[in-house]
Amino acid sequence: MNFGPLVFLAAFFAVAGSWCGFVLAPQLQVGHLQQDKVVGTGNPYPLARPGLAQQGLQVYRANGCASCHSQQIRQTGTVCDVLLTDAGTNHAALIAGLLQAKPSLTESDAKALVAKLPQPIVQGQTKEQADAAAKVLNAAGGKALVWIAPVGPDIARGWGQRRTVAEDFLYDYPVMPGSQRVGPDLANVGMRLPDANWHLLHLYAPQHAAKGSTMPPYRYLFDKRKIDAVASPDALVMPTDLMPPPGYEIVPKGEAKALVAYLLSLRADAPLFVSPFTAATPAPESTNAPASTATTNAPATNPK
């Protein structure tokens, strides 16, 4: 018996099936992705990056930043907190409601809670549990808000508020999601480190800006210039031990400025339908707050 045609057909359909699943279907689904709307405000998201930041993307690509930095926040789950924002008028009923919503609470604790609003009542629950607790509190005359917070190791490191979705890269060409994490994830670096001078200093002398960093310095993106009559307004503000000899200054080249503009434009802080979370308008102590930065090698706060 000759099985040649059968073997050929089987191989053909195996390859064609995988091609349809991994190439054609994703292209049909997200190949023509449009701007999304921010949940709540209805503003369009994302906006195209400013021109300088678009040039910065090419600098990011040319310097191979994506070989050590990813731009993908992972999310392993979503938890809900219940936030009491208003006590209403009937305090006795509200305290009874609080004790029902959170049985571990004692009555004196509940009274102390009500005195200082807004306060998180229950944290880290599923949506069903949080909805039930909020319903009890609302029925008791208070105003309870269900706070939706994505969780995951990346979010705990303070790298972002939600997972990265396809929309975040809508106007980027080429897309630079990266795959290795020799350095920290940069998906939201513009949100985490909003200071342009810090970024310039970090490119010039990484170990100075972030202790223990393994990043190589990118000094060829800077010029060491003799100060003519007046110092350049772009000259790097530096700590004394890095300063060039007197009469000289370190000035970022166009590439460095473009790269920093691109880094500052990296921020995915808009709640989208595909990745919902409660935007931080009322800001109480909540699990949504960026956690400590012990695990990042870049400081989360501006060290200046």
Place this chain on the structure above:
Amino acid sequence: MNPQTPQSIAVSAELPEPRVGRRAVPVWIYIMLFLLLYWGMVYFDERGGWFNQQVYAPYRSIEQVNFYQPPSGGPDLTRGKAVYENICGLCHNNDGSGKPGQAPPLAGSDWAQGNANRMMRIPLAGLTGAVKVKDQEWNLAMPAMGAALSDEDLAAVLTYIRSSWGNKASEITPDQVKAVRTQVGNRTQPWTVEELNAIQ
């Protein structure tokens, strides 16, 4: 000569050519296949999201994504804030403190926190002439800044004004705005304080 020479006998004694035949497939392969199929179905159920492009991990289905949307009930202060900073904040200041010679303050103002029916009319047609805000006389003209806004946006921004910067007043719903908008009709003449005070 007899064709059956010893040489030809030796040839026919060779093993026959191997041929493809039929044999029953072992049972363990079927069991393996079914286990693999079962694992595939479980995996798909957990991560497939029914091939919906809007379902990303950790969500399992579009229903679950819908379920986890932030609650839309109650006043939408995020939207109100956005509208305020776009339109009202230019003159009334982003912190509601007003600007001398341009607009009176909204923070702590009785006009902002008082009768909602009067307050809703001000952005719909404007306000002109003398008005007393926080014990201070103002004599300016406000154009009909809110006439072009949708009911939802106007309700959101008025609610934001009434509940921000220490203001504490009731929420204004889009339905209320709609009702007042019909009452105001296509009036283009700005209100005066006397006209507004006549409204209950």
